[in-house]
Amino acid sequence: MSSFMIMVLLLLLKFASSNSTPDGFIFNEDTLKLDGAAKLDSKGLLTLTNASFSQQTGHAFYNNAVQFKNTNNGSVISFPTTFIFAIVPEYKQFGGRGMACVISPSQKLQGALPGYLGLFDDTNIGTSSNHIVAVELDTFQDFDMEIRDKDSNHVGIDINGLKSIKSAGAGYFPAGKNGNFTDLNLQSGDPMQVWVEYNGIDKQLNVTLSPINVPKPNIPLLSLTLDLSPVILDSMYVGFSSGMCRFSTSHYILGWTFKVNGQSEPIDLPRLPKIPQRRLKKINGHRNFAFAFAFGLPFIGFLVIPVMIIRAFLNLRKEFVEVLEDWEVQYGPYKFSHKDLSIATEGFKESELLGRGAFGRVYRGVLPTLNTEVAVKRVAHDSRQGMREFLAEIATIGRLRHPNLVRLLGYCRCKQELLLVYDFMPNGSLDKFLYGQPKRLLNWMQRFKIIKDVASGLFYLHHQWIQVIIHTDIKASNILIDSDFIARLGDFGLAKLCDHGADLQTCHVAGTLGYIAPELARTGKANTRTDLLTFGKFMLEVVCGRRPVEHRASPEKIILIDWVLECLENGNILEAIDQSLGAEYVIEEAELVLKLGLLCSHAVATARSSISDVVKYLEGEAQLPDNLSEIIKSQDFGEASNGEDVPLISVPSITITEPFISRGR
Incomplete structure (x- = not known):
């Protein structure tokens, strides 16, 4: 219905079921769908996340779906909404993740992460099937390549993900022709008003921000021309979402009006609920006692006791007060x-x-x-x-x-x-599926997928993040398996970072016996190629079902790479495959992984493939070199010539670590 209106004053969407009192409006929580940390108090203040608890998401949606599309042509109808919010951090200089006004096909954002404003998780962020439109009020700068926030104090328009289609630093243009842009601090704790207006005819979305004590600016902070019809479904839910995953922060909604195909009602500012005052952390009980003792007995030990009490107080303060480095x-x-x-x-x-x-x-x-x-x-x-x-x-x-x-x-x-x-990874680490007497044997399809999963993660570390990350310790015990049997590379305790194309100097690199690259032990210099060697040995480990060094094996099989190379030279490389697989494997894929494992494990660093090439080989987008056997046997290689950045890490010492023994993580 074109004149359908949803209106919320002093909090969320509410119709005539509100009761009027001299102190303001009291709303019935039955008209709202609250989730996570979200709660509504008796005075109409909506708290999405609060500073009392750690790592939260909070959602608040109107109970009924809204008809957003014209039934005649399927276009999105014009809609305006305005709301008043406040973000109050526990520490003045540090904020949480932020909040968003959201249009969603569902009120249940299950599995959504605090770090993604409570809207998405790692598997669906950026996916077109989300059908989510959000206006974010972001107080954290995310450097992730998939997000790349402009700063830690901005407003953005998001479609199906958190990489804003358009964003701007928080602020406003005061009314008047010569109004200069005025900055606003989103986490100042002061109430601010946001107008989100979509023109269904012009296909234009405007977002305007201002303090509540100034008139609505004539110039919007953000203006985006975009047809929302492919994103917004016929009926959707409207509400708010917030996440807190870094520093404790409270996110409040003080008032909200929303209307389809018309003008939203103005918010009655004098009736807005009050924001709770910032509360300092409670003083530890021991310190309360010290103060009581000091002021209760001012004349006892006039010179000595106060000094003792002050010293005790300072020691306790030093012990219990957290310091942010x-x-x-x-x-x-x-x-x-x-x-x-x-x-x-x-x-x-x-x-x-x-x-x-x-x-x-x-x-x-x-x-x-x-x-x-x-x-x-x-x-x-x-x-x-x-x-x-x-x-x-x-x-x-x-x-x-x-x-x-x-x-x-x-x-x-x-x-x-x-x-x-x-x-938590319910299936634990990969090594328990390979060694000893595993309760569950991995078939070939699972093993091949695990190898591709780890290759994808390593490609991200070497090429897709803002810095090059050298993991240094890729092995089965550091690969965790989630509930969907997706492999995840973990244990970054030995990882090293450097900028793309730059060298990183460090004083120490550790690794696991059997996985360390020979040049690392010889020269003390590590780079992405040393990761490729450990990944190569990992591939052999998964396919052959044994560790790189097996002291109980027959002499010719003690060193895994030597055994696989011998099988290759004898013309029967498949002999090295884990016998528990029997004949249930894809010959072409098994040969590919074994040969690729040998190539990546080459004693000469420059002979090893880059992880980008490895991913192409595993996905069938490229073929291994025809002279692979000669490359594997050769020891004569020059410098890397494929143009890939190979950041070096100079290390004077190496620590050997034992494999991480685990029955889950």
Whole structure:
């Protein structure tokens, strides 16, 4: 119906079911679909996410779907909406992820991640089947190649993903011909008003922002000409979404009006609910006692006791106050409390232990606030590289987003304890499917897909992210398998970063015996080709069902690469395949992977293929060289000549790590 109107004053969409009181409007929560951390108080204040809990998403949609399309021609009808919001960070200088006004085909955004404004997950972000239109108020700069935010204080128009079609720094043009652009800080805590208006005839979407104490600007902040008909379905839901995954932040909606094919009603500003005042963190109980004692007994020990109390207070303050270091501000994805992680893992109970390695233990946990399974890596106290490993993982994987990489959800530091929180992988690590007496044997199709999954993740690390990431430790125990049996490369504790085309100097690189490139041990210089060697050995590991070095094997089979090379020279390379596969494998694919494994494991770095070539070989987009056998046997290669950037890392020492033994993560 063309005159259909949805109106919400002092919060969400609400019709005549609201009650009028001298203090304002009180709304019935039955007209709203609230999800996650979202809640509506008695005075009509909608909180999407709040600073009291960690890692949240919050959704609020009107219960009924809205008819957005003209039944005659299928075009999207004009619609205006306006709302008033406020973003209040716990720390003045640090904000959360932001919020968005959204049009969605569903009220249930299941699996949506806080880092994606509660709208998408790693599998569907950027997918046209989402049919989502959003106006984001973003307070975090995401450097992901798929997003590439302009800054940490902007407004954007998003279609099916978070890479804004159009965006601008937050601000407005005051009414008047000579109004200069005025900047606004989205997370100032001050209420601001947004107008989102779509003209169905001109196919133009305008977004305007201003403080609530100034008239609506004549010039919109964003203006985009785009036909929304392919994106918006006949009936859709309207509402708000928010995510908080870095620093604690409260996201509020104070008022909202929406109308199809007409003018939205103005919001009654005097009746807006009040925003809760910022609350400072409670002073620790011990410090309260110190203050009470000091001021309750002012005349006892006039000179000595106050000094003792002040010293005790300062020591307690030093012990309990969290300090945000530079690397945490720049890279930290989200900081969990030690209490939450202890509850999640039942006090790091032995029965929750998933596995242990050279640098710590991994526990299964269930986050109490989200009822979500996670894996918590507890870095060993006596690990000589504990802090280095910890910082490397925070700096690296905390910003990566790829379906074939294990996602780091956050971290925790409590005194000297270092904790990393990952997505839980119910199928554990790949090595348990290959070695010992596995409960489940992998068929050829699964093995081939796992190899392609890891190749895709490695390609992202080497070429698609804003920096080159050298993983340095690709092996079966560092490959995790999710519930859909998708392989994800994890354990970035040894990873190194450098800019594309630049050299990175570092003092230490670690690896696992049997996987380390010979040039790394010889010259102390690592690059993307050293990753290719470990990936080559990983491919052989998966196909042959054994580790690169097997001391219990017969003498000719102890070194896996030597055994596979011998099989190639004898004209029967398929003899090296895992016997548990029997004859159930694709001959062409098996030969391809074995030969590619040998090529990537070549003793001479420049003989190895790049990961981009490897992906093409595995996808059937390119053929291996005809003289592959000669290349594999040859030891005479010059410098790399394919134009690929090969960033070098100079390292004076190498650490050997044992394989990570795991029964899940």
